[in-house]
Amino acid sequence: MDTWGRVDILVNNAGTTKFADHADLDALQKEDFLWLYELNVIAPYQMIRACAPAMKKQGYGSVVNVSSIAAVTGIGSSVAYAATKGALNTMTLSLARSLAPEIRVNAICPGFIGTGWFLNRFGQETFNAIVKDQEETTPLKRAGTPEDVAKNKSSHTGHYLAPLLK
Numbered sequence: 001m002d003t004w005g006r007v008d009i010l011v012n013n014a015g016t017t018k019f020a021d022h023a024d025l026d027a028l029q030k031e032d033f034l035w036l037y038e039l040n041v042i043a044p045y046q047m048i049r050a051c052a053p054a055m056k057k058q059g060y061g062s063v064v065n066v067s068s069i070a071a072v073t074g075i076g077s078s079v080a081y082a083a084t085k086g087a088l089n090t091m092t093l094s095l096a097r098s099l100a101p102e103i104r105v106n107a108i109c110p111g112f113i114g115t116g117w118f119l120n121r122f123g124q125e126t127f128n129a130i131v132k133d134q135e136e137t138t139p140l141k142r143a144g145t146p147e148d149v150a151k152n153k154s155s156h157t158g159h160y161l162a163p164l165l166k
Helices: 030-058 079-099 116-122 124-137 146-151 157-164
Strands: 009-012 061-066 103-108
Touching: 009 030, 030 061, 030 079, 030 103, 061 079, 079 103, 116 124
Parallel strands: 009 061, 061 103
Antiparallel strands: none
């Protein structure tokens, strides 16, 4: 605010996971859930809380929460990750109602995005297998890219969330 005098958009893109087989109920401890909840839900809330007064005062603003397809499918890196991204989506819906009409609040829920993070985490062989699976099983016939997410953040986000707001 001191430099630019306003906040037009907030993109909550920070998040993390802990990999654990969904069927292994001993793989995640309470501390794992709390850590993921802190980073994937509370941190975005705190950012929104910090920016909302300026957006309300100027009469407009937009919040984009980067969630995950795990929030709506229940699959992904772990039960805790899917649960926290589901909580982020629910929080997004709640804030979309309460901050409107001055502030639009939406979430995007990308699937697998082929980035260096996955490559470094899993190694070339597993990364290639995931990309091959994406080529065979997704409508795009390829892994998603960061550009796919960025270019669609405004046009497709509302298509997912708006029908749920009644």
